[in-house]
Amino acid sequence: MKQTTQKTVYYHLPGLFEFYELYELFLPLFRKHREYFYDWCEIGSIYGAPADCIWGGGRIGDGEHSAQEVLHLMQEYGISTRLTFSNSLLQEEHLSDKKCNTLCTLFEKGGTVQNGVIVHSDLLLAYLKRQYPGLYLVSSTTKVLTEFEQFRDELKRDDFRYVVPDFRLNKRFEDLHTLTDEEKAKVEFLCNECCWFGCKERKVCYEDVSRKALGIKAPDHRCMAPESEQGYRFSKAMSNPGFIGVDAIKDVYLPMGFSNFKIEGRGLGSALVLEFVLYYMTKPEYQIHVREAIYLDNMLDLF
Structure with a gap:
């Protein structure tokens, strides 16, 4: 099968609202010192949503900055934003939510770079297509x-x-090779998942988050996966059979015709998200320069 000539990897990074302070420091560094970073990668988008959005799903984060501040920062650096509205349990009455609609209105009109929405619910999908045709749509991994x-x-x-x-x-x-070039261009791999590869309750876990976003009272879902009490560990993610490392991205997936890769981490600390950026985007000899530039500015929350 003919392979694409695409030679650029696009990373989709977490924490649009949650890690504003990190990106406020990182994005100028990424622009000013492009030599620190691999020349074959770019930022495709940054995704997230305020914690109190009922359309929200996936991993809930938090953030103190306004939507206008967030959008302004992303516009300044020409980066597409994505609202994470992947709640799987939405009903018709939820579609009129004022806050979520206000965010869609703002981000649809925001800047010269098109913004998008990560969506699970087909009900919300139809509503967004009708009400906000200027936003592109992403099918959520929460499915x-x-x-x-x-x-x-x-x-x-x-x-x-x-x-x-x-x-x-x-x-x-074997199956990925059978996709057409057009289909490959739409694939966005989740690289650094730490979840147990044999988990049978992943959808249940996401539904628990969706219920919380909607204010539905129910017993908390308890993950029974091995070593789940340890929480997220990047080292553990690296040993996951589904992990996609930086060498595999460059030497395996990119030559196959895949160019979009999602980094998870909305519910994690900014220091760990920085480690993802260092690993996936930064040349090893310059990682210390990026760390120093970020860590020596005391705005970064390390805890």
């Missing part, structure tokens, strides 16, 4: 599409510019 044919069908939907598969499809190379 937990673990069967490759489900994923292929999702790629065929014209509704979505990108589709994020379940991380357990990341190494299905």
Whole structure:
């Protein structure tokens, strides 16, 4: 099969609202000292949502900066933003939520770079297409599409510019090779998932987050995966069978025709998100320069 000539990797980074202070420091550094970073990678988007959005789903973060401040910073550096509205349990009455609609209105009109929404619910999908046609749409990994044919069908939907598969499809190379160039351009792999590869309750976990966003009272979901009490560990993610490392991105996925990669981390600390940026985007000999530039500014919350 003919391979694409695309030679640039686009990373989709977490914490649009949650890690404003980190990006306020990092983005000027990324622009001013481009030599610190791999020349084959760019920032495709930064995603997130305020914690009190009922359309929200996935991993809930937080942030103190206004939507206008966030959008202004991203516009200044020409970066696409994505609102993470991946709640899977939305009903018709939730579509009129004022805050979520206000955010969509603001981000639809924001700047010369098109912004998007990460979505799970087909009900919300139809509403967004009707009310905010200027926003592009991304199919959320919270759908937990673990069967490759489900994923292929999702790629065929014209509704979505990108589709994020379940991380357990990341190494299905025999099937991935069968995708067309157009389908490959829509694939956005989740690189650094720490979740147990054999987990059967991933969708239940996401539904628990969706209920919380909607204020629905229910017993908390308790993850029973091995060593789940340790929380996220990048070292643990690196040993996950679904992990996609920087060398694999450059030497395996990019030559195959895949160029979009999502870094998770909205619910993690800014120091750990910085480690992701260092690992995936920064040349090893310059990682200390980036660390110093960020850490020596006491705005970064290390805890």
